[in-house]
Amino acid sequence: MSVSSDDLQQHVLGLEKAQRMAEFFTVLGDANRWRILSALAVREMRVRDLAEVVDMSESAVSHQLRLLRTTRLVRYRKQGRNVFYCLKDRHIFNLYREASEHLDEPADEE
Amino acid sequence: MSVSSDDLQQHVLGLEKAQRMAEFFTVLGDANRWRILSALAVREMRVRDLAEVVDMSESAVSHQLRLLRTTRLVRYRKQGRNVFYCLKDRHIFNLYREASEHLDEPADEE
DNA sequence: TGAATACCTGAAAGATTGTTCATCTGTTAT
């Protein structure tokens, strides 16, 4: 535990990077955000349409969209007094797929 | 918004599945858990070694490991009074890679 | 200009989460 311990410390995620990873995954750690993202995976939508589809208040949706915007998971374009949102990032699909596979795996796997 | 709306509802993640997705990603939404996972990615380790490497109390590490166990992200084997933990699931690597790529992307992409 | 619409935002309340502390179980060594 002297030489190999030094090696280890180099591989352990630094506090800063670990923090950025955590912040990103925290955004994906909410059921309503996933419902919003899955709706936007179908097509771009306005805030009020999203609110109806996922059964949330417009305000709550707007708050969540702000978070998804700052995390660069969604993009938006203004058209008159409407704001259309859509997925920004292809990575979401991959993350979704990986998580699904993990969750669908039997309790004992390797 | 009559026919296409029906289609939409079928694609939006149901509450139950969205909840399971969220719970899984919530586990990955903590910096200390990522540090633990990254340490275990190097080699299997005991609780007290982990505690030292990631600079947390043994108790805190143990609590986190329980969560990682129930989420089937880590596995353990007992040997005497030691308990060795290691990563259980290859999916973590893919999730890590996807997240890293996303985070490393320039602010304006796509 | 005034009313209606679409969306955003700050503050606060309620829920959730992570760590600490004290304690407990099980194993090894003397």
Place this chain on the structure above:
DNA sequence: ATAACAGATGAACAATCTTTCAGGTATTCA
């Protein structure tokens, strides 16, 4: 048997997150 050690666990407190509520801005329409 007793002490020391490795780890697990419950309760509680602090910090964080999510929604609601009450307004606020910007755009459209009459």
